[in-house]
Amino acid sequence: MSDWIYAVVLGVIEGLTEFIPVSSTGMLLLAKTAMGLPDGFWDTFCVLIQLGAILAVVVLYFGRLWGVLLRLPHDKQARRFVLSVLVAFLPAAVVGLLLHDFIKSVLFDSPRVQCVSLILGGLVLLVIDRVVPAPTRNDPMKLPLATAFVIGLFQCLAVIPGTSRSGATIVGSMLMGVDKRAAAEFSFFLAIPTMAGAFAVDAWKSRGQLATTNIELIAVGFVVSFVVALAVIKAMLAIISRRGLAPFGWFRILVGAVGLGLLALRG
Secondary structure (H helix, E strand, O other): OOHHHHHHHHHHHHHHHOOOOOOHHHHHHHHHHHOOOOOOHHHHHHHHOHHHHHHHHHHHOHHHHHHHHHHOOOOHHHHHHHHHHHHHHHHHHHHHHHHHHHHHHOHHHOHHHHHHHHHHHHHHHHHHHHHOOOOOEOOOOOOOHHHHHHHHHHHHHHHOOOOOHHHHHHHHHHHOOEOHHHHHHHHHHHHHHHHHHHHHHHHHHOHHHOOHHHHHHHHHHHHHHHHHHHHHHHHHHHHHHHOOOHHHHHHHHHHHHHHHHHHHHHO
């Protein structure tokens, strides 16, 4: 199979899974393993194309984000929203910088860890859907800084592929009394600096792998993930508002169990 087809397939998977709590990184790495793609460049590819999906958030929420930007000089609430996102971003930024090499060299190369994380995370989603406290906050742009910081601590769990960045932040938000839809939207906003930072760090540390051909493959994956994510974000909000987290929990458990089964068959 051509590398271009691999790039398209992985771009579709990224766009489908970046914003739903099933772990886009885990899905991408398992797909990479299933297709027999080598480590190194393809690991980097799986990180870099995530920025395409993040761009979809910027496009879909451009009006609200642009409004915040315009109000920053004179609106305390706008400044507070930006600060809440930065406060939530900080813990994962520190952990990501400190553990970058370990994450890429050890956790990214362990399909078994990714499958187990998918299953455990799925069980957590099923439990949270039933025991979560009644929401007291429904505006993702008006979260207290302490709440945002706790959500940021939850996001640190996503350094383990298969955990899901969006899943961790949505669960953390709901445990802090944030409404499901607002939790999902704050997760979208938090993804912008988080994934932009991951992109910058990985692009710099992997710059030796980014030959002209590789950059073209990344561009293909980037565009595909962007287009697919545009459709997925709206669908995800509808599902989580009506059905909660259970559908995603069962999906995670199914994929993780199938993955473990295939690993056992391969020895």
